Amino acid sequence: MTKPAGSSFKGWLYGSGVAVLCVWVLLPIGLIGLGAFGGRPAVYQWPKTLMPASLSLDQLAVFLKIDGVWNAALNSVLAASMTMVMALLLGAPAGYALARFSFRGATMFRLMILLTRAFPLAILALPLTVLFIRAGLYDTAFGVSLVHTALALPFAAMITASLFAGIPRELEEAAWVFGCTRWQAFVKVVLPLALPGMAAAAIFAFVISWNEVFAASVLTVQQRTLTAYLLTVLSESPLHYRFAGGFILIVPSVVFIFAVRRYLFALWGVTSR
Amino acid sequence: MRKSILLTGVAAVFTLALAGTMPVAKAQDLIFLSTQLRPIDEAQKVRDVILKGAPKTSYVVDEPSPFTVRMKAEVEANKHTISLVGALHGELQPLLPMGALDPIDDVAASLKDRGIPSGLMELGKLGTGKQMYIPWMQATYVMVVNKKALPFLPAGADVNALTYQQLAEWGKAMNEKTGQRRLGFPVGPKGLFARFLQGNLYPSYTASMVTEYRSAEAEVMWNDFKSVWAQSNPNSTSYDFMQEPLMAGEVWVAWDHIARVKDALQQAPNDYLVVAPPAGPKGRSYMPVIAGLAIAKGAPDRKGAADLILHLTKPETQLITASEVGFFPVVNATLPATLSPGVKLLAEGVAKTQTAKDAVVALLPVGLGDKGGEFNKVFVDTFQRIVLRNEPVRATLDAQAEVMRSIMAATKAPCWAPDKASEGACPVK
Numbered sequence: 001m002t003k004p005a006g007s008s009f010k011g012w013l014y015g016s017g018v019a020v021l022c023v024w025v026l027l028p029i030g031l032i033g034l035g036a037f038g039g040r041p042a043v044y045q046w047p048k049t050l051m052p053a054s055l056s057l058d059q060l061a062v063f064l065k066i067d068g069v070w071n072a073a074l075n076s077v078l079a080a081s082m083t084m085v086m087a088l089l090l091g092a093p094a095g096y097a098l099a100r101f102s103f104r105g106a107t108m109f110r111l112m113i114l115l116t117r118a119f120p121l122a123i124l125a126l127p128l129t130v131l132f133i134r135a136g137l138y139d140t141a142f143g144v145s146l147v148h149t150a151l152a153l154p155f156a157a158m159i160t161a162s163l164f165a166g167i168p169r170e171l172e173e174a175a176w177v178f179g180c181t182r183w184q185a186f187v188k189v190v191l192p193l194a195l196p197g198m199a200a201a202a203i204f205a206f207v208i209s210w211n212e213v214f215a216a217s218v219l220t221v222q223q224r225t226l227t228a229y230l231l232t233v234l235s236e237s238p239l240h241y242r243f244a245g246g247f248i249l250i251v252p253s254v255v256f257i258f259a260v261r262r263y264l265f266a267l268w269g270v271t272s273r
Numbered sequence: 274m275r276k277s278i279l280l281t282g283v284a285a286v287f288t289l290a291l292a293g294t295m296p297v298a299k300a301q302d303l304i305f306l307s308t309q310l311r312p313i314d315e316a317q318k319v320r321d322v323i324l325k326g327a328p329k330t331s332y333v334v335d336e337p338s339p340f341t342v343r344m345k346a347e348v349e350a351n352k353h354t355i356s357l358v359g360a361l362h363g364e365l366q367p368l369l370p371m372g373a374l375d376p377i378d379d380v381a382a383s384l385k386d387r388g389i390p391s392g393l394m395e396l397g398k399l400g401t402g403k404q405m406y407i408p409w410m411q412a413t414y415v416m417v418v419n420k421k422a423l424p425f426l427p428a429g430a431d432v433n434a435l436t437y438q439q440l441a442e443w444g445k446a447m448n449e450k451t452g453q454r455r456l457g458f459p460v461g462p463k464g465l466f467a468r469f470l471q472g473n474l475y476p477s478y479t480a481s482m483v484t485e486y487r488s489a490e491a492e493v494m495w496n497d498f499k500s501v502w503a504q505s506n507p508n509s510t511s512y513d514f515m516q517e518p519l520m521a522g523e524v525w526v527a528w529d530h531i532a533r534v535k536d537a538l539q540q541a542p543n544d545y546l547v548v549a550p551p552a553g554p555k556g557r558s559y560m561p562v563i564a565g566l567a568i569a570k571g572a573p574d575r576k577g578a579a580d581l582i583l584h585l586t587k588p589e590t591q592l593i594t595a596s597e598v599g600f601f602p603v604v605n606a607t608l609p610a611t612l613s614p615g616v617k618l619l620a621e622g623v624a625k626t627q628t629a630k631d632a633v634v635a636l637l638p639v640g641l642g643d644k645g646g647e648f649n650k651v652f653v654d655t656f657q658r659i660v661l662r663n664e665p666v667r668a669t670l671d672a673q674a675e676v677m678r679s680i681m682a683a684t685k686a687p688c689w690a691p692d693k694a695s696e697g698a699c700p701v702k
Contacts, residue, residue, distance in 0.1 A: 066313060067320050122338070129346035139354065218339045218346075221304060221354050222331055230313070233334060235463065237312040238536045239517055245313070 029250065035243025036060060059244040068222075072229035075141045076210060077252075079225050082145035083152055083209035084202045090149070091156025091205075092198065096186075098157065099164035110161075113154045121147075125218045132219055139221050147215040152205035159204065163197035164190065199260050207253060302331035303577040307359035308340050309410070309564045310598055315532075318597045327584040328577045330357075337364055341643075344373045344569070356572040357581050362396060362563045365406050367643050369399050375570040376403035380579045387586055388605030397565055400640065406565030407582050410591070410600035413561050414468060415622040417515065417534045418546040422525035425450055433625060435551040437477070437497050440526070444504025447525060456505040457524030460656075463513035465530050467649035469550075470656060472560025473528070474498060476635040476691045477553030483681065483699045484692045487674035494553065495659045495666050502660050510661075519545070530562070531619050535599040539615030547622025549629045556633035558691065559626045563637070564600070595620070633691055640686035651677050677701050 039056040063069065094113070098106060128147070129138070137143030167190055175185035216228035227249070234245045310319050311334040320332050335343065340360065347353050348371055358365070358374075368374050381394065381404040393408040418432060425446040426432060430439040440456070447455040460466045471482050478494035479485035506512075506524050515529035516537040527534065528550060538545055549557055566585060568578045584590055591602035596612050599619050608620055626632065641648050655673045658664045678701040688699035 063313075066317055125339070125342045126346055126349075129342060130349045133346060133350035133352050138352075214339070217335065218342050221306070221333055221343075222302075224333075233311045233313055233316065236514065237314065239520075241313055 029254075032243055032246050032250070035240060036247035039240070059240050060248070063241070063244050063248055068224075068229065069226070072224050072226040075144075075220075075223050076226035078141040079145040079148060079216070080206045080209040082142060083148040084205045086145065086149040087152040087156040087205035088160075088198060088202055091153050091201065092160045094153075094157040095160025095162075096164050098161040100169070110158075113157050116150060117154055121214050125214065128215075129218055138219060139223050141223060141225070143219055144216050144225060145209065147219065148209035148212055149205075151212065151215075152208045155204045155208070156201045159197065159201040160194070163194050163201075167193050203257065203260060206256065210253060302329050303356045303574045303581065304354055305330050305332050305357040305359065305578075305581060306340065306343070306355045307332065307334050308337050308361065308364055309359055309600075310334070311336070315598045322597055323585070323590060323594055324581075328580050330577075330581060340364065341367060344368050345371050347569070347571075348373050351571070353569060353571040353573055355569050356574045357578040358567045358569055359409055359564060360567075361637075362406075362565060363637050363641075363645050365565055365567055366399055366640075367645075368567070369401070369405060373570055374399075374405050375568045375572065375575070376401075376405060377407065377568050377579070377582075378404045380404070380407060380568075380582050383579075384583060384586055387588070389586070389603050393563060393603055396563060396639075406567035407586060408603040409564045409566045409585060410594055411561055411563050411603050412531050412600050413559055413623055413626055414465070414472060414528060414530050414550065415534070415619070415626055416548050416550050417519060417527050417529070417537065417622075418548055419519065419522075419525040420544055420546065422447060422455060423546075432546065433548050434557075434629070434631075435548070437474075437501060437551045437553055440551045441497070441500040441504060443526070444501065448504050453523075454504050454506045455525040456501065456509075457512060457515055457518050457527040458505055458509045459512045459515050459527075459529050459533070460510045461513040465533070466656070467652050468530070468560060469528055470652040471638070471649075472635045473550045473558050474553070475652075476558035476633055477551070477555055480555040480633065481692045482635055482638075483677065483688060484702055486677050486701050487670040488702065490554070491670055492666050495655075495670070497553075499660055531623065532599055535615060535619060538618050539613060542614035542618055545618065547618045547625075549622070549626040549632075552629075552631055556631040557626075557629045558633040558635045560635045560637065561627075563603070635691050636689045638686075639689040641680070641684050644680050644684050647680055648677075651680065674701050 036059060037055050037057070039058065097103075098110065132138045132143050137146065171189050171193075172185050175189045176182070180188065210225075211227060213227050216225045220228065230245050230249070234242050237245070305324075307319075310316055316332065316334055324330050324332060337360075341364070344355070344358070347355065358368070365374070381397075384407065389408055393411075394404070397404055397406045397408055399405045416435075422443070423432065425443060427439055427442040427446060430436075430443065435443075444454065444456040447453070458464075458466055458469060474494060475482050475486075475491070478497075479488055479490040481488075485491060506518065508518065508523065512518055512524075514533040515524065515527035516534045518524040519527055519534065519537040520540060531547075534547075538547070550559060551557070566582045568575055568582075572578050585594075586604055588602070588604055588606040591604050591606050592609060595601050595608060596616050599616050601620065601623060602608075612620060638645055638648055651673055654676075655669060658669045658673075659666050681698045681701060685698045687697065688695040692699060
């Protein structure tokens, strides 16, 4: 008798937990959507309705018609993609080394990696900008992505390090026994297992670059990223613009996460193992 | 299969990356960097309407701190991308010691007939013998009143000639009758509340911004302001722009920069009045705000920048600027009758403020260089300690006056209006 009661309680707990989590994530997005599509009056309306009284695409259209918004979006994608690739190419080997080899100063190295995040960008801005101007990297998406890579690198190295540490060394050794070289064993055995986690590290790098404002706005004049181009002025614009801009800024990250969700779920599988 | 998709993805990113490193072949537009007219819709109006008929220009906006960093970096690297700079008087000033500004006496000579008041032109010299910037637009700070608040006005009070005591009584009446604190100030992180203290409150009570910082009048002032604050919406500490709380109906009586309430007025011009800020025992002080146009030293296109200044200071352009973005002309030009109702309200409010019988002008801080932020902090800190944390007024004023004195000593800035001119650094009594 007690068993069904217990399981129904469990089911209820599970269900309500799921509901709370869904509301937690979806409610803000819903409110942003409401503000973005509901037109100007909906922004100030209280209490809020679930569906906007009138749907209008005007605000979003206004956004997409701003001069240079597409160029800025392209720059954002470029910078974020390059950041992602560079952060992984540099971070993953560092992570692998931290996980597999014990060398003198490994702990120190770990700390030093994190130290790059300890310097506030605002202090570095001036010398960095001067250097970038001299090196001809000023006002390019590549220049921005270099700075973003420096910011994303600690995360990439740390995430991949714990990832490689979680993959049993025996698997790799078995591959060596069967005649694989170190590189082959890495590519054929370790990499497939690490791929979901690498995807997570990549997402981190992408999002860090996508969201970063200060470096992106100081280091560029005309080739601004979308965040630098819009976000800085967004907070000073009327509320309905903020909702429309907020909506546009979250869409790419949601789409991106949706695209790689399989790897993410697999990652959670790995961590719970 | 999956691998090949992955590979194509990586390859695509690299191609993009390569494309990104290559200099984009783009016509070399003249770059006009501005810290003003930043909000999306205003920047768009600058591009579409105000710059129409001007030399081909790329209008770029920056917040004040990246703006200073960028100007300094371009000077240090000695490689210039920016030709024309548009910024507030106080933001242009620190560029002078950096050597980022090119003297523009030639431009000043060619727009002599525009009728820019000589006082404004003098400000544009930044204390040197040469013209460093040309006045571009002006604005000030006003009070916006929702008409719903009018029935609660204390007996005998004139909404166009309020005092701070009446403001407090008014707020109290609204609070008692509607159950909500309806006064509002932009004390948020990006709000301009420091300007209220410097430009409106302090000079209205002490006829000074610096010298009488810890005077007995200042003590009275803070005690009066405490009762105003008691009737202010508790969300005031998070307001940056007063137009939002006004539109949302949270606040009925608000003080702010005209550009930061414009949206509310344009949405519902029939709901609001724009009035002069309240007066204290020493008059009704207000602070004019001046934005200027300067040419960067080493500008890639100095000729184009000079042409652009001529375009922006044309009376027609100045009028378009007023009706599109609500900043008012610096030149001699009468506002047309066809102004939109919201801008008309603003124009009337500004006129009331400037022509009030008891009007006192408080100028923006002059000569503080990069200490402008610290100067603002003295005022806001004093407000926080006395009003928000309820610390004793006398002791707090004495302590903060000490900080003020050290800033003045460090910058050696002489007094500016309404303080009386001084030899050497402005004294704090």
